[in-house]
Amino acid sequence: MRDWLRLSGRESGFVDEDVERLLGYRAGEDVSSSVELALTAKLLQYREFPFGSDSVEVSGDLLSRHLLVVGQSGSGKTTLLRNLMGEVEKPFWAFDLKQDYRHLSRDVLVVPWNELKFNPLRPPEGVSPMRWAQVFSEVFCHATALLSGSKNYVLKQVVRLYKLYNLFDGVSEPFPSLFELEMLLSEESVRGRKQSGYRDTVLNRLGTFNVVGSSVFDCSSGYGVEELLDRDVVFEFEGINRDLQNFVMEVLFAGVYEYRLAQNQRGEGLNHVFFLDEGKQVFSVYKERQDASGLPEVDRLVAKMREFGEGLVVADQEASKLTESIKANTYTKFLLPTAGGKQFGAVAESMDLDERQRSYARDLEVGEAVLQVGSSNPVPVEIQGFDTGEPVSDEELRRQQHEKWEELDSQPQNVTDRFDQYIRGDTEPEEHTDKDTGISGEAEQLLEDIVEDPFRSLTDRYTEFSSSYKGNQAKSELVDTGFVVERNIRPEPVRRKLLQLTDQGRNHAEEELGVDVKRNGRGGVVHRFWQNHIRDWFEETGWSASLEEEDADVAVDMSGVRLAVEVAMENNPREIRHIQDRLDSGFDTVWVTCRSSEIQNGIQERMLENDLPKDSVAFRLFRRFCNKENSPVEPESSVFET
DSSP, X not given: OHHHHHHHTGGGTXXXXXXXXXXXXXXXXXXXXXXXXXXXXXXXHHHHSOOOOOOOOOOHHHHTTOEEEEOOTTSSHHHHHHHHHHHOOSOEEEEESSSOOGGGTTTSEEEEGGGXXXXXXXXXXXXXXXXXXXXXXXXXXXXXXOOHHHHHHHHHHHHHHHHHTTGGGOOOSOOOOHHHHHHHHHHOOOOXXXXXXXXXXXXXXXXXXXXXXXXXXOSXXXXXXXXXXXXXXXXXXXXXXXXXXXXXXXXXXXXXXXXXXXXXXXXXXXXXXXXXXXXXXXXXXHHHHHOTTSSOHHHHHHHHGGGXXXXXXXXXXXXXXXXXXXXXXXXXXXXXXXXXXXXXHHHHHHTTXXXXXXXXXXXXXXXXXXXXXXXXXXXXXXXXXXXXXXXXXXXXXXXXXXXXXXXXXXXXXXXXXXXXXXXXXXXXXGGGSHHHHSSOHHHHHHHHHHHHOTTSOXXXXXXXSSSHHHHHHHHHHHHHTTSEEEEEEOSTTSOEEEEEEOHHHHHHHHHTSOOOOOOSSXXXXXXXXXXXXXXXXXXXXXXXXXXXXXXXXXXXXXTTEEEEEEXXXXXXXXXXXXXXXXXXXXXXXXXXXXXXXXXXXXXXHXXXXXXXXXXXXXXXXXXXXXXXXXXXXXXXXXXXXX
């Protein structure tokens, strides 16, 4: 009987009424040969075709919850996207990297790169300059693979530029372009090696953008997202470098979201769709892993866009190079013929295909696919062909699209008198005067360094100054003004003194210095230090770990065993509640990590008083995570000692 259950798939949740009925007969004492034969035939059928008979329609409502297509080159991936474009009843934007969609030029607006006019520093209608400065710095640094230190530097400079254009007094023409931003950075006198490094790195990226995209960015306002949202548009990016492609795509993507948010354009159903082939360029797993501030903002937008009826169709050849976020946040998935076991396994796992279904999917032909909607059973589908007609040359495209291009509005590059005076050296930006900030330049430098890396030791921070004495003066100034407080980390070898931002210091950094302050973890700086340290320890030892997943301080996946790590700084009654909450949320076990044995013993006593399950909870001291050779996986003692 067990073999029949295994073959039928009942053990893995596969259900079929005929099989269930036949198995019921099979379990009886008197089994006719006809039943046995019928059951065998049915099982053989499912081996050849291991899917149910569900019918699925990819509707607009499904597109609003996003769609993922994975298939090798020549598998029918582009054909599928063309079919979806033809069937969607709402406006769409397609980001075309290989001139795959020119055949649509008779019906839609096709904008080649050299015909585009676009100013990424112009805030979308209704979006505040400060908000857009934050979005721009996030997108610029994500697209060019720069980390949080450079991002904070870019944000500060964009805020300076906006002030020189009087945008905080009222959002109106003229708007600064990337050329003015490059000019501002070139003229800036920086303090310290680190700031100089940020400037030079950003200038290198920005200079390349302005050289390659000189005709595109040479405008005060270009084609705004507001006027294009009601039109079908294909943006052609073939022929420009990848960083610039990524940057423009991400800015347009973020611009639509910020515009919808500012206009409060929430509503049910689908309003607009993005089509993005080569999705790993924007949703890169490598950038996801290296981002020191956590999940990149462009990935966060994927989930947020649903509220505004924005759909996203992402296609790629290599599922393993896509972010985990994009795979998790696409409700509908198409698996086409896929080369390589790694790529096949990445998408098959995200679709939760069983072994029989995987075996079937490995043998897909061109034009065939496996489709899954949500958590429903996957179904095989055939992709209809698409007649693209004759190739469209540049000349033919210009003839078809010229009038449409002429209708698009843009304004030439312009500068304000205030900006011009500053570049000539006649004035100094207000935000750089000690009168405005209330602290010295050295103290500003140290404050920015604290925001960039909250867990850096004070000794290391002093190396950025001309002398330790200068660094200590800056620290004392921040302490005296109430911007930071000092905290100590123990034990060895991670012993160090940290500086923790106060609410006053955080507000000053954001409002006066234009620095984006993000918390990586929760609680005070010492608690967050141990959260990040323990997360990093697990990742360095080969496990998958994340911060605050399902409210755990650290969530760890240990080969299918779900572990929650709670960082307990004191013997507090709330730790008992945290342990119970983690167990209730489905974690297999909870580790309570403590800075001392006294705290550990106190929490153990509270557990006994509250009848918490001892076999699901273990304790570790912080010191166990301070040496990779000293694995905390091995217990240092029994969980409870009496």
